[in-house]
Amino acid sequence: xxxxxxxxxxxxxxxxxxxxxxxxxxxxxxxxxxxxxxxxxxxxxxxxxxxxxxxxxxxxxxxxxxxxxxxxxxxxxxxxxxxxxxxxxxxxxxxxxxxxxxxxxxxxxxxxxxxxxxxxxxxxxxxxxxxxxxxxxxxxxxxxxxxxxxxxxxxxxxxxxxxxxxxxxxxxxxxxxxxxxxxxxxxxxxxxxxxxxxxx
Amino acid sequence: xxxxxxxxxxxxxxxxxxxxxxxxxxxxxxxxxxxxxxxxxxxxxxxxxxxxxxxxxxxxxxxxxxxxxxxxxxxxxxxxxxxxxxxxxxxxxxxxxxxxxxxxxxxxxxxxxxxxxxxxxxxxxxxxxxxxxxxxxxxxxxxxxxxxxxxxxxxxxxxxxxxxxxxxxxxxxxxxxxxxxxxxxxxxxxxxxxxxxxxx
DNA sequence: TGGTCTGTCTACCAGATGGTAGAGAGATGA
DNA sequence: TCATCTCTCTACCATCTGGTAGACAGACCA
Numbered sequence: 001x002x003x004x005x006x007x008x009x010x011x012x013x014x015x016x017x018x019x020x021x022x023x024x025x026x027x028x029x030x031x032x033x034x035x036x037x038x039x040x041x042x043x044x045x046x047x048x049x050x051x052x053x054x055x056x057x058x059x060x061x062x063x064x065x066x067x068x069x070x071x072x073x074x075x076x077x078x079x080x081x082x083x084x085x086x087x088x089x090x091x092x093x094x095x096x097x098x099x100x101x102x103x104x105x106x107x108x109x110x111x112x113x114x115x116x117x118x119x120x121x122x123x124x125x126x127x128x129x130x131x132x133x134x135x136x137x138x139x140x141x142x143x144x145x146x147x148x149x150x151x152x153x154x155x156x157x158x159x160x161x162x163x164x165x166x167x168x169x170x171x172x173x174x175x176x177x178x179x180x181x182x183x184x185x186x187x188x189x190x191x192x193x194x195x196x197x198x199x200x
Numbered sequence: 201x202x203x204x205x206x207x208x209x210x211x212x213x214x215x216x217x218x219x220x221x222x223x224x225x226x227x228x229x230x231x232x233x234x235x236x237x238x239x240x241x242x243x244x245x246x247x248x249x250x251x252x253x254x255x256x257x258x259x260x261x262x263x264x265x266x267x268x269x270x271x272x273x274x275x276x277x278x279x280x281x282x283x284x285x286x287x288x289x290x291x292x293x294x295x296x297x298x299x300x301x302x303x304x305x306x307x308x309x310x311x312x313x314x315x316x317x318x319x320x321x322x323x324x325x326x327x328x329x330x331x332x333x334x335x336x337x338x339x340x341x342x343x344x345x346x347x348x349x350x351x352x353x354x355x356x357x358x359x360x361x362x363x364x365x366x367x368x369x370x371x372x373x374x375x376x377x378x379x380x381x382x383x384x385x386x387x388x389x390x391x392x393x394x395x396x397x398x399x400x
Numbered sequence: 401t402g403g404t405c406t407g408t409c410t411a412c413c414a415g416a417t418g419g420t421a422g423a424g425a426g427a428t429g430a
Numbered sequence: 431t432c433a434t435c436t437c438t439c440t441a442c443c444a445t446c447t448g449g450t451a452g453a454c455a456g457a458c459c460a
Binding site: 020021022105107115126148149150152153156157159160166167168169170182186194195196198 | 305
Binding site: 237241 | 439
């Protein structure tokens with residue numbers, strides 16, 4: 001069994017903790033402890049906490065872009081199908097590892113410089129998405145609305161439901177396999193209804 | 201002009217900071233500074249940081265319950281109108297003061313005891329909402345789906361869009377009055393489409 | 401053999417953190 | 431007048447924070 005290099009293990013642990021508890025709330029000592037190493041080893045691989053945050057953001061952004069890109073490409077031409085494919089692709093990793101989207105959410109609390117860097121990674125994806133939606137609205141295959149805000153709203157729905165298990169507990173939802181599939185299907189139906197053009 | 205008592209000013213400042221930056225990331229010193237008082241004065245009014253967090257959660261929960269309750273009562277019988285009324289009622293304070301819903305979101309990072317306390321406040325509201333939705337689905341006035349998950353999804357959409365200004369910036373949205381009204385209307389249309397029964 | 405390079409460590413440090421102890425100023429009431 | 435109560439303060443404290451300096455052990459290389 002090949003062992004995972006220290007640097008990667010630090011990145012993993014940092015992603016989990018930052019994403020779940022927030023960047024400011026997590027100390028280098030805690031990350032080091034989770035990895036089974038001393039704080040100074042963390043500082044050897046990443047010269048400062050800021051550098052570590054940057055690296056984590058970079059990997060998350062890259063990963064998300066790849067997953068979403070693949071999903072978009074794999075789906076049929078129909079926009080509702082495409083959106084569906086993206087939801088299915090993002091849903092599993094996101095719910096299994098709330099830290100992933102949790103970290104994306106964390107951006108709004110980050111200092112501007114770091115937020116900008118992450119945005120820089122994701123912006124092309126967003127732009128393409130908005131353009132695409134505008135086009136499909138013109139074709140009458142999506143409900144006519146402000147494409148930018150629609151994209152933001154869809155994002156908010158998916159991210160919110162994936163990062164707030166507490167809310168799901170409040171409505172008595174179960175975390176098992178059946179519950180997961182049920183949630184995913186409700187999410188897909190919800191988005192589909194929200195985005196489909198009105199039946200004529 | 202009557203001056204606001206210290207205790208209240210501490211609560212206000214704490215709500216803003218906790219909601220925007222996260223509970224763990226905010227120190228008592230920072231709150232004290234924002235109020236214009238020493239940390240020990242904060243600790244005089246609230247014997248510990250935990251006690252302060254509890255108090256803030258309590259006031260937020262109470263406030264939200266009142267606002268939502270009033271909106272529900274003021275609307276007509278139609279469920280889509282009711283939901284619309286709630287969105288309109290929550291939207292203004294939420295977007296003006298992102299800390300409000302930000303703090304609700306913060307619950308998923310809180311220790312279990314505090315999360316439970318907040319849930320205890322909000323649970324009756326949630327239960328009533330879910331029951332009501334189930335009823336209206338039976339009447340065919342809401343799209344048939346799992347009422348609990350639908351409630352959670354609608355919540356995720358509203359909270360997400362109100363607490364993540366970064367996302368709105370990514371789609372080039374403007375924070376002015378026109379932008380605000382536009383956003384509110386798109387949000388209402390989005391939810392309406394997601395919740396309305398399919399046109400027959 | 402000796403020297404350099406890599407990765408982890410121990411030993412610190414200055415500053416911030418949540419919290420305790422108790423002084424002192426002003427109002428209130430006997 | 432004196433005592434008490436209410437509120438805010440200064441002075442501390444142990445612990446934790448991100449970060450520096452440098453020791454040390456093993457691998458690689460001449």
